[in-house]
Amino acid sequence: MKQSMFIARLRGYVRIQIRGTGSEKLINPMMEKGFSIWDIQAGNDGKLELNILIKDFFKLKPLLKRTGCRMHVLERYGLPFFMERLGRRKVFLGGIAAFIIALYVLTSLVWQVTVEGNDRISEAEILQAASKQGIHTYQWKFRLKKAEDLSREIQSLLPGTAWVGVEIRGTHITIKVVEATIPDKKDLKNPRNLVAAKNALVTEILSDKGKPMVKPNTYVKKGDVLISGTIGDEQNNQVVVASGKVRGIVWYTSRIESPLTKSYKAYSGETITRNYIVFGSRALQVSGYGKLGFEHFETIPERKTLAWRTFALPIGWLHEKIMEVQVVEEPIDPAIAKKTGLEQARAKLLAASGADARLVGEKILHEKSENGKIYIDVHFEVEENIAEEQPIVIRGE
Numbered sequence: 001m002k003q004s005m006f007i008a009r010l011r012g013y014v015r016i017q018i019r020g021t022g023s024e025k026l027i028n029p030m031m032e033k034g035f036s037i038w039d040i041q042a043g044n045d046g047k048l049e050l051n052i053l054i055k056d057f058f059k060l061k062p063l064l065k066r067t068g069c070r071m072h073v074l075e076r077y078g079l080p081f082f083m084e085r086l087g088r089r090k091v092f093l094g095g096i097a098a099f100i101i102a103l104y105v106l107t108s109l110v111w112q113v114t115v116e117g118n119d120r121i122s123e124a125e126i127l128q129a130a131s132k133q134g135i136h137t138y139q140w141k142f143r144l145k146k147a148e149d150l151s152r153e154i155q156s157l158l159p160g161t162a163w164v165g166v167e168i169r170g171t172h173i174t175i176k177v178v179e180a181t182i183p184d185k186k187d188l189k190n191p192r193n194l195v196a197a198k199n200a201l202v203t204e205i206l207s208d209k210g211k212p213m214v215k216p217n218t219y220v221k222k223g224d225v226l227i228s229g230t231i232g233d234e235q236n237n238q239v240v241v242a243s244g245k246v247r248g249i250v251w252y253t254s255r256i257e258s259p260l261t262k263s264y265k266a267y268s269g270e271t272i273t274r275n276y277i278v279f280g281s282r283a284l285q286v287s288g289y290g291k292l293g294f295e296h297f298e299t300i301p302e303r304k305t306l307a308w309r310t311f312a313l314p315i316g317w318l319h320e321k322i323m324e325v326q327v328v329e330e331p332i333d334p335a336i337a338k339k340t341g342l343e344q345a346r347a348k349l350l351a352a353s354g355a356d357a358r359l360v361g362e363k364i365l366h367e368k369s370e371n372g373k374i375y376i377d378v379h380f381e382v383e384e385n386i387a388e389e390q391p392i393v394i395r396g397e
Contacts, residue, residue, distance in 0.1 A: 210242030258341030
């Protein structure tokens, strides 16, 4: 009686050869006793081959004695024989068990915590709040609270947030943050003067509100009132929010240092490769041993991580390509070095002086070359906004 091959392999069966005169007479008694046999093949010299389940194999001996036939096992198939072979390989079984346990442990830990959506609040502050709720690397996932509870408690520690979400995916936790909207800072509305922020020569003064106190081509010192917020005469006056525009020429002296050589890196073509097996944040080197023969080099890493479906496992490998770099120095023409240094100084000065600042004068005071650099002392004249606010303090009588 032919068995389903899946069930037969699960229960185990053997391929046997029966030898002796009248071996074919065994078939009917085996069928009558309900033996599970199949793939019966008759050979020469009265030999008979067939498949039989293990449970029926051990019932076959009485029938063999009755007919005087002998039996020889040709092949063994199925789960019982596989388990028997494994039982002889205890080290192999132990390795499989250790691998399964290690895989379970590694996938039960938090290996990475990232933050998304933050702008004003620093990542360190968010991670510190998360750590207070148990979210950090190498934490057991089963020790964490539900994601909704973690979100609510982290938000309570971060008053600058409108919403916090915690997403747990495999061994990776993502903290998503939506920061609260902060209203724009309102301009000063208290009574004020506009005073000089720097020593300067006034070139332009436009008063929208308040009383102008200086005229163009007037030299002012830092703190001098440019537009007064007190208007009227001695008998009748009031204080207002002075507003307007005051520009003036401000003088700066800058010391410029510009190198006379330019260094850049070039690859020599010599490379070394190293390979690592990675477990979380640790790496075990497996190839590329020995000291580097390069004085200067660059390393290009390529990391790959094992993944199962959507879960990224903390196991993978790292391939490093180490390339020799040669530092090449090239001389720079002194005229070009001087030009570059002046351009950089101008750009830096105008950026610090405000968006509407402009350079109106420039004079080189001193110039020298020393120690591979050119040194230049330059006097700059910049026209810029020189007014700043100064609150008016009103004292009671």
